[in-house]
């Protein structure tokens with residue numbers, strides 16, 4: 386009898402998750418099959434379960450950032466430096482594939498994360514097309530998927546502690562163009578905000594201030610090096626702006642990174658930057674509505690620079706992962722993993738993530 390592989394399927398928004406079995410996959414030429422070691426549960430999965438993202442081909446197998454052990458490859462598989470990736474190797478992979486390299490977005494705008502042909506494991510891949518999400522005992526890596534062996538010394542829990550927040554926060558910091566000695570404010574203390582905090586420190590920020598909730602995440606922020614933290618739920622908007630100004634000589638921060646997902650944070654964040662400061666919006670992954678801003682006061686007279694930041698490219702995953710390995714003792718990313726769940730308990734993991742009961746939740750298909 387052919388091998389059967391279990392996976393968690395999100396059949397439609399609002400429906401309970403289902404455990405289904407799939408035929409054991411075989412790697413296509415240039416691809417691979419990996420045995421899932423851990424896959425993340427993140428805010429994206431909560432949004433997917435509420436149907437807040439357009440163009441999702443339900444039913445899907447969620448889980449876009451994962452680590453696995455290579456079971457079989459479809460011919461020679463190499464990393465970006467030409468090294469062979471053999472069965473048994475512990476790897477992650479860039480969850481985006483299909484970026485065409487030949488459309489207007491790819492070639493003219495050089496904005497590959499806006500390529501209309503890109504597809505994302507666990508988000509825009511249908512369960513009808515196979516094991517293309519991490520909440521499964523095995524994952525099929527299509528030909529062309531960029532595979533990244535985990536660097537020596539970086540444990541699975543370290544890499545997964547930041548999960549997709551790692552390269553996303555890295556990308557936001559790159560967009561911000563942080564200069565040596567900058568004061569940075571991060572709005573939001575989820576994995577994206579916490580990663581932005583860590584990478585901003587590595588980029589030379591003098592200090593990083595974090596506004597977020599709940600207390601467990603703010604505690605993590607201080608452990609990762611935040612100079613000070615403010616609980617967003619106990620301070621009113623004007624008090625939050627004043628809190629930043631009090632710590633910046635009344636001027637505001639050089640850089641503010643929005644990683645909260647709350648549209649109201651944007652008007653508030655623009656009040657927190659100094660004249661000629663920079664503002665990066667990376668947390669508005671879904672359309673949560675409109676807010677009023679004052680173009681004169683917030684942008685024009687302030688001489689502000691405002692950046693959007695959508696997704697990340699392989700370069701961000703690659704460099705973020707190597708930096709995480711280099712600085713794993715300083716940041717102890719693994720401590721962000723609050724709880725691990727068996728495949729059967731994915732529904733509970735999703736509920737805990739939605740309730741902010743965990744910083745990072747992991748699905749461990751190997752555990753029962």
Ligand SMILES: [Zn+2]
Pocket residue numbers: 484485486487488489490491492500501502
């Ligand atoms: Zn393209």
Ligand SMILES: [Zn+2]
Pocket residue numbers: 425426427428429449450548549550
């Ligand atoms: Zn994610």
